[in-house]
Amino acid sequence: MKEKIKEVKPGFTLFIANMLMLAISLFLIIWGIIETANHPSVIPVASIISGSILLIIWFIFINGFFTLQPNEAAVLILFGEYKGTVKKSGWYFTNPFYTKKKISLRSRNINGEKLKVNDEAGNPIEIAAVIVWRVENTFQAVFDVENYIDYVKVQSESAIRHLAGMYPYDITDQEHNISLRGSSEEIAEALKIELQERLGKAGVVVEEARLSHLAYSPEIAAAMLQRQQASAIISARQKIVEGAVGMVQMALTKLSEDGIVELDEERKAAMVSNLLVVLCGERSTQPVINTGTLHN
Structure with a gap:
């Protein structure tokens, strides 16, 4: 079975009828008691019995009223059988023998x-x-x-x-x-x-x-932190080396294109080594000024 919406009657109209039933039952009971005391007969006794029956019916019918707040539903069950669901907020009357299970439809x-x-x-x-x-x-x-x-x-x-x-x-x-x-x-x-x-x-x-x-977890948190730090250092070093190699290549190309100095392979290797040390080192380098010839 699937959920089905149950149509129920508004509670206000049925409440007025239920109050009239209560008033009539009380009137019949009270009138019957007074008449029985003054003029005993069958009619006052019948009035008391009728009023008592109406009062019992009133007690049963009063259980048919129920209210629903916004985002609230009532599942109606009659003797173990699903009859439907009421989802609209308001005051309603339904079969008094229904079992009403209210469920919140609000977000939780x-x-x-x-x-x-x-x-x-x-x-x-x-x-x-x-x-x-x-x-x-x-x-x-x-x-x-x-x-x-x-x-x-x-x-x-x-x-x-x-x-x-x-x-x-x-x-x-x-x-x-x-x-x-x-x-x-x-x-x-x-x-x-x-x-x-x-x-x-x-x-x-x-x-x-x-x-x-x-x-x-606490038992491996310290070890995993060290691994993360090592991974970050390796990644940073990789970026630094890639940038340093690009800068060295740009410097050698610029020197060659502008004709500033001609370097043989040995001097190029020395210059590359020095530049990589300067660019990739963790500490600041101390410059050494060459006061001799170009190759000294």
């Missing part, structure tokens, strides 16, 4: 706890996510799962654990182009899709899902 947040899991490379990491969700299909939320709130919490934790094992914490080789740390938008979209697949059977729509915490 799950601020997940930190989970200790392993990423794709097997490194222990800490991860947590914030998930925004709401109920869309009330039939599935009530009848397809035992408790849809607990179902959402358990499945969200399972989805986060599964997602963490599909991607590395950081990109360390050319085989991966998506990582948990460096691809936040892609990871958020992947988490949202997986959550929707898991929670769809509970009638839940996932509006947003994002990682709120991501870090290496």
Whole structure:
């Protein structure tokens, strides 16, 4: 079965009729008691019985009234059979024998706890996510799962654990182009899709899902920090060397084109070595002034 919208009657009109029924039943009971005391007969007794029956009916009918706030729904069940769902806010009257289960349709947040899991490379990491969700299909939320709130919490934790094992914490080789740390938008979209697949059977729509915490576990955090620092140093050195080689090549070309000085291969090699030392060194170099001949 699927969710179906149930049409119900406005509560105000039926409330007036219900109050009239209460007034008539009280009048019949009171009049019957007074007449029985003064002039005992069958009619006053019948009046008391009729008034009592109307009063019992009034007590039953009063249970048919219910109200709904905005973004709230009521699932109507009659003796175990699903009859429909009311989603429009207001004051209504329906069959008093209906069981009414109210469900909030508002957006809700799950601020997940930190989970200790392993990423794709097997490194222990800490991860947590914030998930925004709401109920869309009330039939599935009530009848397809035992408790849809607990179902959402358990499945969200399972989805986060599964997602963490599909991607590395950081990109360390050319085989991966998506990582948990460096691809936040892609990871958020992947988490949202997986959550929707898991929670769809509970009638839940996932509006947003994002990682709120991501870090290496304390036991390997120091080692991973050193590896990140080493990777950054290597990358920086590579850029420096590439830039230095370009500058040396430009200097030799400029000297040759302008005819400033003619250098043989040995002098070129010495000049390249000196320039690379100056450009790639970590510390400032101390210049040595040559006061001899061109080759001394």
